[in-house]
Amino acid sequence: MHPERRIRLSKFLTLILRHRPEQVGLVLGARGRVPLTTLVEALRAHGWDDLRGGEVEEVVRLEARRFEIDAGLIRARYGHSLTLEQPGPAVRPPEWLYYAVPAANLERVRVEGLRPERQQ
Numbered sequence: 001m002h003p004e005r006r007i008r009l010s011k012f013l014t015l016i017l018r019h020r021p022e023q024v025g026l027v028l029g030a031r032g033r034v035p036l037t038t039l040v041e042a043l044r045a046h047g048w049d050d051l052r053g054g055e056v057e058e059v060v061r062l063e064a065r066r067f068e069i070d071a072g073l074i075r076a077r078y079g080h081s082l083t084l085e086q087p088g089p090a091v092r093p094p095e096w097l098y099y100a101v102p103a104a105n106l107e108r109v110r111v112e113g114l115r116p117e118r119q120q
Helices: 005-019 037-046 053-063 103-112
Strands: 067-070 073-076
Touching: 005 037, 005 053, 037 053, 037 067, 037 073, 053 067
Parallel strands: none
Antiparallel strands: 067 073
């Protein structure tokens, strides 16, 4: 696949699987998963009419940190603005939990603490 097409497809998959599945008529499962074949059909019906399933699989293979296919279901791994069911039971965090904060945000975090943002 041409690199420009792969980047366009990756960005569109990010939009659909993290933020706006309804844009192509999809409903994600509770954990953000959708059958790969259903995704390909939906994309073909919304401007990607020449899309092959192998192209989506290529994007997932090259960007395994961002996407995952398991048992024929595809999902974005992180960064959702949608409310999704969290995997596994809630657990008590360890006594010390480290979180990387950009230097520009450090003072705000010291004063206000960590707050939830848009993405999950």
